[in-house]
Amino acid sequence: MNKFNRSYIFLLFVFSLCFSLINKAQDYNDYNSDESFSENSTEEYNSQQIIENINIEEIADCLANKGVILYGSPNCGRTQSQISVFEGYFPIEFVNCKNKANRFECSEQGVGPFPHWVFPDGNAIGGEILYPEELAEIAGCYGKISESLQ
Numbered sequence: 001m002n003k004f005n006r007s008y009i010f011l012l013f014v015f016s017l018c019f020s021l022i023n024k025a026q027d028y029n030d031y032n033s034d035e036s037f038s039e040n041s042t043e044e045y046n047s048q049q050i051i052e053n054i055n056i057e058e059i060a061d062c063l064a065n066k067g068v069i070l071y072g073s074p075n076c077g078r079t080q081s082q083i084s085v086f087e088g089y090f091p092i093e094f095v096n097c098k099n100k101a102n103r104f105e106c107s108e109q110g111v112g113p114f115p116h117w118v119f120p121d122g123n124a125i126g127g128e129i130l131y132p133e134e135l136a137e138i139a140g141c142y143g144k145i146s147e148s149l150q
Contacts, residue, residue: 056087056132057089059086059132059136059141060086060089060091060092060132061091062136062139063092063135066119067120068092068119068135068139069092069093070092070115070116071095071109071111071115072094072096072097072115072116074096074098076114076115079114079115082129085129085131097114109124112126113127114126114127115129117135125138
């Protein structure tokens with residue numbers, strides 16, 4: 001085999017390796033995003049339009065006090081939308097799974113599609129944007145919150 005053929009074969013190998021890595025990265029991004037979801041659709045998640053009597057800060061405080069954790073990525077549109085339903089007040093623990101320091105924790109928790117909520121009782125919900133009142137019900141916050149609605 002001459003030198004030209006070896007170089008050609010080597011280049012083909014490198015290109016195919018790069019192509020497969022790009023495909024794996026694309027598959028990962030597809031798993032953690034929803035193409036039908038646009039960043040402009042955050043308005044439809046405005047919880048004030050749904051239930052005007054609920055105090056979002058009270059729900060967020062209750063979720064934080066109960067130890068509810070949100071796993072996600074600040075670059076993920078769905079994670080950003082999930083945080084935005086709290087209207088700028090977010091005392092809940094957030095773990096950035098794209099940060100190398102947190103990857104073990106995210107893997108250990110079985111974090112799937114973002115956003116991914118983990119509750120103290122071990123229940124987890126991933127890939128869905130949930131309203132604060134839904135999270136409050138799952139976490140058992142409604143005993144305290146329902147008093148403020150009356």
